Amino acid sequence: MDNKSRSGDAGCSIGAGSGEGTMRRVEELRERTVWKSDPHTQVKHLVYRHYLQCWMAKILQTFREATIVDGFAGPGVYTDGPPGSSIVVAKTFLEHTAHRRFGRLNLICLEERPDRVEELQRQFAKLPHSPQLNISIQPPGTFAEQQSRLSALAHRGRVETPVLWLIDPFDLKSAPFSLISQCLTGPRDEVLFTLFTNELHRFCQREGFDKTMSAYFGGDHWQVATTERRAGARKEAFAAAYQQGLKDQGLFTGSFGIKISNQSARYHLILATHNEAGLKCWAPVTWKLDSYSGQGASADTADTLSLFDEALVVDRLDVALRAHAGTEQRWETLSSQAARLNHMDKHLRQVLDNLAAQGLAIRVDPVKARTAWPEGCTVRFYAPEDVADEAS
Template identity: 80%
Template sequence: MGRVDELRTQTVWKSDPHTQVKHLVYRHYLQCWMAKILQKFPEATIVDCFAGPGVYTDGLAGSPIVVANTFLEHTANERFGRLNLICLEERSDRVEELQRQVAKLPRSPKLNVQVQPPGTFAEQQPRLSALAHRPRANVPVLWLIDPFALKSAPFALIRQCLVGPRDEVLFTLFTNELHRFCERENFDKTMTPYFGGDHWRPAATADRRAWRRKEAFSSAYQDGLKAHGLFTSSFGVEISSQSARYHLILATHNEAGLKCWAPMAWKLDSYSGQGASADSLDALTLFGEEAVESRLDAALRDYAGTEQRWETLSSQATRLNYMDKHLRQSLTSLASKGLAFRVNPVVARTDWPEGCTVRFYAPEDLIDEAS
């Protein structure tokens, strides 16, 4: 039986390598998200909108169980507030299996798992949103949206999950399907609502190489989110170290929401922080860390002729999916070339302390015209 038939007909199906990578992304991101959110707020909610049966035939836990176990096993759990985990699944047989899997979890007064009656995401989203934000509107809510098909999660529906000031979305973008079918006749009728506009069209025609076009679609989707004032980043789940099978897209209202994404990305992809496959997770880069800072270096070079505060530089690094350690590496590299200079404080324990001010120069500034 093929993969598509398996997903369509069976209650429980076998996992695949992409699932392993996706769940690692979830686990690493949630480790940080829970530590930040559940130690600050008395309550938070995670909504798994396509929860599935909670288990695979080969024994791998499904996403709701991954979330629950991440909470239960977290080293800071004793200091956590309450976590509400709301699970929605369309098929009744899978709901029943999910209930069985949830029943096996260790009991905790701080973990409230709510398996909803069978229903579709499109129909149930308003009710889920009301449920997720109780008892107060500012409850942090993380939406996990991992649909089976493009039509199940149009952009308008994703936007509805981001109306709350502390709503975040972690969404599976089907870049492989977008690449394969974008030029098919009438497929634009699927693409446009999926992206929430026609801004996908340049990505479909600019470069038809698979990896280029998939990355372009990921960027286009993020541009649609940014147009609504959201902060966003992505991580490619790859096929045996080739181009991405799909991209996991994070959307958040606050730049601070990206602070958990970059550590996850760099942990799973130590070379670029942009994507991984099951067979590349433990692979060592052949090039050390030299190439890691290329995009960040370019962004910092654009500050030539100006002075910038650390907060501005750290924000720039975060938006490019880098961490402060990468920022410091880039600054050290530029300083060794005479292109960056710390002007304040004059004396410090480290080269690039938080709160410092950095002056940037262009290569031509270093030319001695008298020589």
């Protein structure tokens, strides 16, 4: 939670524990300008920071100008010291090892409450100035009412300007699917969206809640997830359903669960992008924070080494590559396929090594190379029956 309440709708409180003193957490989030952080926000901000490191390096060294919009910015700080999302973005830019080679970054921040806007201004005033970083804190307003105006500011008259939208709303009704779609109208628009999978799991079958759900998903395809009975499986199914809605619009998408200790995900971060290069940034983030499956992390596992680092879960990629039996495939095609399955090139090479050991994958071009699977190579695939010993 980034400086904001988490509730499914106006009548669905989360019960997120206690704040300072006797004030309940949900009341603290609603009534105070600034409050104490929680561990799940820190995991989310780790995802932001790692993704921004890659996004900035790629985008700001390619384009003269790009924009990040924080649509639900909050006050920019917590009472115990950690920065809010907008400050995380600014500090990631200022502290990036390549930032002197960057083009201009426009950071647009929107917050609904005037008291939090004032606090956000105070927090930005503490940061060092950079002529390459243009910070624009908007007057208080709601994202739904301001989205079209923010889009015009973000693109600055050029639809091809890259824009990354950070959409971390207060509740389900603040960011329906139609609004997310509007954030993706530009050819280089991307969205990082907080999907309330815990609330979806808890309230999906509440009477009269189906209209809210359908608006949130942009259709009734969310209903397939309700057949899952276990909480974890249902939450993952909701994340998959939301991603399917994005894929149906021709977008590339990734997902990462933010967990509470070893429990199922509290909420999911969803990436939506027009360009497969976004997945090339996303996969390393998810595998860095969850080195076993790349699917989700909790506050006690994020950024830690796993005993399973040498045995990564790559079953889906193995199955996908075996399906190429009888064909030759270019590296670019295989790398693209791996990215869509949320795997990195190192995972692709690991699976190819395993297939090659079984005689099921052979590099046919180039004949000589310094490594087994260099970029640009061509790989021929075989079926197990093709390599079976007929005499056995």
